Structure formats: structure tokens, C-alpha cells
Amino acid sequence: MSLRLSRRLRGPESGYYWFLLFLFLLAFFPIGAAAGIYSAFYLRFGTELLIFGLFALSVDIIMGYTGLVSLGPAAFFGIGAYAGALTLIKLANSIWLALFVALAMSGVVAWLIGYLSIRIKGVYFAMLTLAFAEMFHELAFNWQSFTGGSDGLTGVPRPEIGIPPFGLSLSNPYVFFYFVLSVVILVYYGCVRLVNSPFGRILQAIRDNEERAEFIGYDIRVFKRRSFVISGIIGGLSGSLFALLRFVDPDVLHWLTSAEVLVMNLFGGMGTLYGPMIGAIVFLYAKDFISSYTEHWRIILGIIFVAFVIYSPQGIVGLSRNMRAKVLPMLKALVFWTVKRNTRESLSPVLGESNPSSQKKPFREPE
Amino acid sequence: MKELTSTKTFVNILVLMGVCVGLAWLILYQILPKMTLKIAFKQLLNGLTLGLMYVIIASGLSLIFGLMEVINFAHGALYMLGAYFGLTFFKLTGNFWLSLVVAPIVVGVVGMMLEYSTFRPLYGRSPLYHILLTFGLVLIIGNAAEMVWGKAYHIFPRPKGFEGMVGFLGIAYPTYRLFVLAVGVAISVFFWFMLKKTRFGLIIRAGTHNREITSAFGIDISRYFTLVFGFGVAIAGAAGVLMAPILSVHPHMGDGIVITAFIVVVVGGLGSLSGAALAGILIGILESFSVILFPAFTGAMMYMVMVIVLLVRPQGLLGIEEIR
Numbered sequence: 001m002s003l004r005l006s007r008r009l010r011g012p013e014s015g016y017y018w019f020l021l022f023l024f025l026l027a028f029f030p031i032g033a034a035a036g037i038y039s040a041f042y043l044r045f046g047t048e049l050l051i052f053g054l055f056a057l058s059v060d061i062i063m064g065y066t067g068l069v070s071l072g073p074a075a076f077f078g079i080g081a082y083a084g085a086l087t088l089i090k091l092a093n094s095i096w097l098a099l100f101v102a103l104a105m106s107g108v109v110a111w112l113i114g115y116l117s118i119r120i121k122g123v124y125f126a127m128l129t130l131a132f133a134e135m136f137h138e139l140a141f142n143w144q145s146f147t148g149g150s151d152g153l154t155g156v157p158r159p160e161i162g163i164p165p166f167g168l169s170l171s172n173p174y175v176f177f178y179f180v181l182s183v184v185i186l187v188y189y190g191c192v193r194l195v196n197s198p199f200g201r202i203l204q205a206i207r208d209n210e211e212r213a214e215f216i217g218y219d220i221r222v223f224k225r226r227s228f229v230i231s232g233i234i235g236g237l238s239g240s241l242f243a244l245l246r247f248v249d250p251d252v253l254h255w256l257t258s259a260e261v262l263v264m265n266l267f268g269g270m271g272t273l274y275g276p277m278i279g280a281i282v283f284l285y286a287k288d289f290i291s292s293y294t295e296h297w298r299i300i301l302g303i304i305f306v307a308f309v310i311y312s313p314q315g316i317v318g319l320s321r322n323m324r325a326k327v328l329p330m331l332k333a334l335v336f337w338t339v340k341r342n343t344r345e346s347l348s349p350v351l352g353e354s355n356p357s358s359q360k361k362p363f364r365e366p367e
Numbered sequence: 368m369k370e371l372t373s374t375k376t377f378v379n380i381l382v383l384m385g386v387c388v389g390l391a392w393l394i395l396y397q398i399l400p401k402m403t404l405k406i407a408f409k410q411l412l413n414g415l416t417l418g419l420m421y422v423i424i425a426s427g428l429s430l431i432f433g434l435m436e437v438i439n440f441a442h443g444a445l446y447m448l449g450a451y452f453g454l455t456f457f458k459l460t461g462n463f464w465l466s467l468v469v470a471p472i473v474v475g476v477v478g479m480m481l482e483y484s485t486f487r488p489l490y491g492r493s494p495l496y497h498i499l500l501t502f503g504l505v506l507i508i509g510n511a512a513e514m515v516w517g518k519a520y521h522i523f524p525r526p527k528g529f530e531g532m533v534g535f536l537g538i539a540y541p542t543y544r545l546f547v548l549a550v551g552v553a554i555s556v557f558f559w560f561m562l563k564k565t566r567f568g569l570i571i572r573a574g575t576h577n578r579e580i581t582s583a584f585g586i587d588i589s590r591y592f593t594l595v596f597g598f599g600v601a602i603a604g605a606a607g608v609l610m611a612p613i614l615s616v617h618p619h620m621g622d623g624i625v626i627t628a629f630i631v632v633v634v635g636g637l638g639s640l641s642g643a644a645l646a647g648i649l650i651g652i653l654e655s656f657s658v659i660l661f662p663a664f665t666g667a668m669m670y671m672v673m674v675i676v677l678l679v680r681p682q683g684l685l686g687i688e689e690i691r
Contacts, residue, residue: 299510
């Protein structure tokens with residue numbers, strides 16, 4: 001009993017911290033680019049992977065931890081991107097102001113969408129979030145004078161990070177990588193704390209059994225809405241970082257963006273926080289890798305993806321857990337069996353047992 | 368308590384008055400100047416044609432969702448496949464009628480193979496997995512079509528005898544669109560007849576209503592899944608062949624239509640075929656009118672319709688009260 005209790009009190013699962021360690025180790029990544037082991041392109045690519053990891057993380061909070069299937073996470077990504085870029089272009093060249101506006105906008109929109117759509121459940125909720133995201137897509141597409149229409153916003157200025165003695169410009173890819181990495185580490189750690197806090201437990205209770213959580217006395221709509229807003233704000237943050245990395249066009253609001261981030265979540269393993277981030281990294285890397293060899297990358301990715309859905313619904317994280325749970329004991333047994341057999345064979349001349357099957361006859365046949 | 372209700376009534380009256388003033392402004396200053404009776408009639412016919420295609424695609428989707436609780440994102444991809452198969456048969460044989468019959472059957476067979484090999488292992492899991500699975504299938508089918516037929520836009524010629532225009536009630540209208548209208552009505556009626564008047568339809572409706580009880584009556588409902596999926600997908604293929612001469616055939620032609628079809632299903636009420644028919648025609652007509660009246664809002668129009676319907680009547684226009 002005391003053993004089980006202590007295990008329960010141990011807090012977050014160790015995987016969370018292994019991934020945090022991994023994120024810290026990524027700080028060494030730019031050294032390779034600086035030393036010329038790989039080109040500076042990979043530094044930008046690595047930054048993009050981190051940004052999409054953040055986006056996938058935001059979806060995990062709402063989908064993996066609260067159990068709400070939202071088909072429109074691109075809305076927050078896109079709003080964050082547009083709000084950040086528009087602030088930089090039209091208001092002031094300040095990263096902090098841009099991030100503040102992006103987070104505030106995506107938070108407000110998330111609250112509004114959440115307020116309207118969390119009243120209804122299941123497929124209806126999913127479709128409503130999709131519809132809202134598509135509305136924003138249409139808006140960005142048609143509001144030519146403000147959003148630049150289908151051309152998007154080009155020439156987003158790269159601001160300086162205003163820490164008084166140093167003037168570091170985000171146009172420097174190294175500075176930008178470390179900036180994104182530190183944001184990702186902070187948000188990831190915050191999310192680990194969040195999902196293991198009492199608030200996070202309530203979200204998981206809602207995911208596991210909504211009626212029961214309601215009967216205990218929680219106002220589940222309020223908690224769902226809060227979770228939706230948190231997810232939206234993180235999504236907006238990732239979008240505004242993306243706007244600083246590349247340009248903004250209506251594609252960031254397209255439903256394919258939502259679909260891709262859902263794919264990343266499933267690919268990595270929902271409800272683990274680090275799973276979706278691994279999923280984002282693997283998905284985008286696989287996409288880049290396959291598309292550099294063949295034009296038909298979508299068919300290969302599609303087949304891998306379908307195989308994952310059918311055979312490993314828990315994603316890469318689940319696969320590795322399965323490996324530990326099933327394959328590892330099997331391997332151990334195999335090794336043990338081989339060793340045992342070999343030892344017996346090598347020992348048999350000593351023991352004088354030429355035929356091992358003679359052992360299996362415990363009694364003599366009647367004469 | 369009484370005061371509260373009276374405030375509520377007052378607010379309701381205010382909202383109603385606002386809506387009335389808004390509508391009056393819309394009709395007097397936005398709609399009337401751009402409309403003549405002829406244009407309105409033409410747009411009405413266009414809207415009906417478009418709406419009927421939505422109805423056909425959405426009813427297949429609705430049938431599949433009703434029975435299996437699967438959201439088939441690959442519906443649009445199979446619609447696109449129908450158009451390509453139709454084009455190929457048309458090029459091989461030169462006979463439009465043959466391709467209109469053969470292409471949907473081939474699409475149906477492809478759909479049945481997909482259902483048997485990929486959907487089957489996932490029944491009983493969260494519906495999310497089917498969304499994700501069918502998204503993967505969209506990638507595969509779209510790319511496979513690109514590999515076989517290329518990225519280019521193909522023009523599907525109109526069949527013989529339907530190339531021209533026909534004049535009636537003072538307007539000239541393409542004959543082929545009228546033909547599509549007629550076929551659309553025929554498919555919808557056939558669909559309705561099959562579902563409401565045959566034994567097969569009875570079993571499907573029973574399975575949609577309550578799968579466990581249907582099984583308890585000794586009907587192996589999961590055996591019908593493959594068939595129903597094939598059927599639902601085949602009529603999407605038929606819509607693909609029918610629309611190909613109006614639009615053009617390309618690998619992305621199905622991308623947008625699946626969302627539209629979903630909206631039609633949700634606005635009409637999940638699992639309700641008459642609802643899907645009503646919503647499809649409504650959205651088709653609204654869309655063709657807004658092309659003329661508010662071209663900037665055409666794309667957003669159907670989403671707004673859906674948001675309003677879902678907020679006012681979450682179960683859809685003709686959906687049943689219970690929300691799953």
C-alpha cells in the first residue's frame with residue numbers, strides 16, 4: 001500500500017522531464033550550423049519545427065487533456081500570426097507589443113468561440129470550430145486592404161529584443177532560434193505544471209468522464225472554456241512566432257493547417273504534452289525529407305499515417321511504450337532462452353546428458 | 368420574476384426590430400438595385416443545380432455517418448475520383464451515358480475496398496480516429512490521382528445533345544444544367560425510395576436508430592457497413608461525373624466540397640436525409656445569389672448560416688432533439 005501511494009505521490013511522469021532535458025540540449029543545435037556541419041537552412045528549419053511543436057502542444061491541451069476535438073486550431077495560429085505581423089507593420093516595431101497584441105487577440109477570440117461553441121458537444125462542436133476557422137480564413141482572404149488578401153503580408157519587420165545593454169536583432173537566425181527555444185521551454189514547463197495541477201486534473205476528469213465530473217460539482221463548461229482559451233493563447237503565440245520566421249498569408253488559416261496539426265498530435269501521441277511536439281518534429285522532418293526525394297510525398301506520408309492510425313493509435317510515444325512493455329520482455333526472454341540453451345549445450349558433455357529429452361521421462365515404462 | 372420576463376420580452380422585441388430594419392435595408396438598397404426578375408430566375412436555377420449536387424454528396428455522407436458514426440473526410444476525394452473515372456471511360460468509349468453508369472460503380476468498389484481494409488479495424492474507437500484516418504486517405508487518393516492523371520486541369524466535354532442553350536420564360540439556359548437538375552432529382556428520389564421503401568433501407572434505418580437492438584433481432588449490421596459505404600461513396604462519384612462538364616476535372620476539385628457537404632449535413636441535422644435535402648438546396652440557392660449580391664462574402668456565407676443554425680437550433684434544421 002505504501003509503495004502504491006508513494007508512486008502516486010511521485011507527481012508527473014518521468015517522460016515530461018526527459019523531454020525537458022531534450023529541449024535544453026537543443027541549445028547546442030546551432031553550434032553545428034555555426035561550425036558548418038549543416039547549412040544555416042537547418043537552423044531556420046529547426047526553428048520552424050519548434051514553432052510547430054508549440055502549436056501541436058496547444059492542441060494537446062484541448063484535445064489530449066480536455067477531450068474536446070476541435071477542428072479549427074488554425075484559427076488561433078492564424079490570428080496570432082496576423083495580429084503579430086499587423087502590429088509590427090502598422091503600430092510599432094516592438095516584439096513585446098506584437099506578442100502582447102497577438103496573445104490578447106487570440107485569447108479574446110478563443111473566449112468568444114469557446115463561449116459560443118462549448119454549449120454543444122461532440123461532432124457539432126468540432127464542426128462549429130471548423131466553421132469559425134474557415135470564416136476567419138475567408139475574412140483574411142477577402143479583406144484585401146487590411147490583410148493583403150491572397151498575397152498575404154510580406155516584409156514583416158524583424159524587431160530587436162529590447163534588453164537595454166544589448167541590442168539583439170531577431171533577423172539574426174541564431175538569436176531567433178534561442179528566442180523561440182526559450183519561449184518553447186517556458187511554455188512547455190508551464191504546461192507540465194498546468195496539467196499536473198488541480199486544474200489540470202479537473203480537465204482530465206472531464207476528458208475521462210464528463211458526467212461524473214459534473215456530478216462532483218464542477219461547472220464543466222467553465223473549465224472547458226478556460227482550457228480552450230489557454231490552448232488558443234498558446235496557439236496564437238506559436239502563430240506570431242511563425243509570422244516572424246516567415247511571411248503571413250491566408251494559408252495559415254486554411255483547414256489543412258488544422259488537419260496537419262491534428263496529424264502531428266496523433267503521430268506523436270495525444271495526452272502526453274511531449275508526444276505532440278515529437279509528432280510535429282517527426283512529421284515536418286519526414287515531410288521535408290520525403291519531398292526532397294520525390295514529388296509524391298503525400299502518398300508516402302498518407303500511407304505511414306494510415307498505418308499509424310490503425311496499428312498504433314497512441315502514436316510514436318505509445319509505440320515506444322509498447323516496445324518497452326512488450327518487445328523488451330520478448331527480447332529479454334529470447335536472449336535468456338538462447339543463453340540458457342547454449343549453456344546447457346556447452347555444459348552437456350560435462351553433465352553427461354547427450355539427449356536432453358530423456359529428462360522429460362519422469363517414470364520408466366512398465367516392463 | 369415578472370420584471371425579468373418583461374425585460375426579456377423588451378429585448379426580444381428590440382432584436383426583432385433590428386433584424387427587420389436590417390432586412391429592409393438589405394432588400395431596398397442592396398438586393399433590388401442589382402436584381403432583375405430574369406437574373407433572379409437564372410440564379411435560382413443555378414442555385415438549385417448546385418444545391419442538388421450538395422444534396423447528393425451530403426446524403427451519402429449523412430448515410431455513412433448515421434449508420435457507422437464515421438465522419439468520412441475522404442468523401443470529396445472519392446467525388447474527385449468519380450470525375451476522373453468518368454473522364455477516362457469517356458475517352459475510352461466516347462459514350463457519356465456509359466461513363467455516368469460505370470464510374471460511380473468503380474468508385475463504389477474502391478470505397479468498399481477502403482472500408483474493408485482500413486475502416487474496419489477502427490470501429491468502436493473514438494470517432495476522432497476515423498477523421499484522422501480519412502484525412503490520411505485524402506492525402507493518398509489525391510496524390511494517386513495526381514500520379515495517374517497529372518496535375519493539369521482536364522476539360523470534360525458536354526455530352527451530345529446537351530451542348531446548347533434552351534430558351535424558356537424569357538431566359539436562355541444551358542441544356543446540360545437542366546439535365547443535371549433532372550438527374551439530381553432522380554438520384555435523390557431513388558435514394559429516398561431505397562431508404563424508405565425497401566427491406567435494405569429498413570435494415571439500414573433500424574441500424575442507424577439503434578445498432579444493438581437491430582443486432583438483437585438477428586441482423587448482422589456490420590455486414591451492411593461495407594455495402595452502405597460503397598453506396599454512399601458511389602453517389603458522390605456520380606455527382607463527380609455530373610459536375611465535371613460544368614466545372615473542370617483536377618486533383619483538388621474535391622477539397623472544398625467535403626466541407627460544404629459537412630455543413631449541409633450539420634445544418635440539416637445529422638442523420639436526417641430530408642434535412643440534408645433542405646439544407647443543401649438552401650445553401651446552394653443562397654450561394655448562387657450571394658455571388659451576384661455580395662461577392663466578397665460568398666465563401667463565408669455558408670459558414671455564417673451554419674454558425675447561426677447551430678447556435679439557434681443545435682440539432683440542425685430537421686434533426687432530432689437529442690444531441691449525441
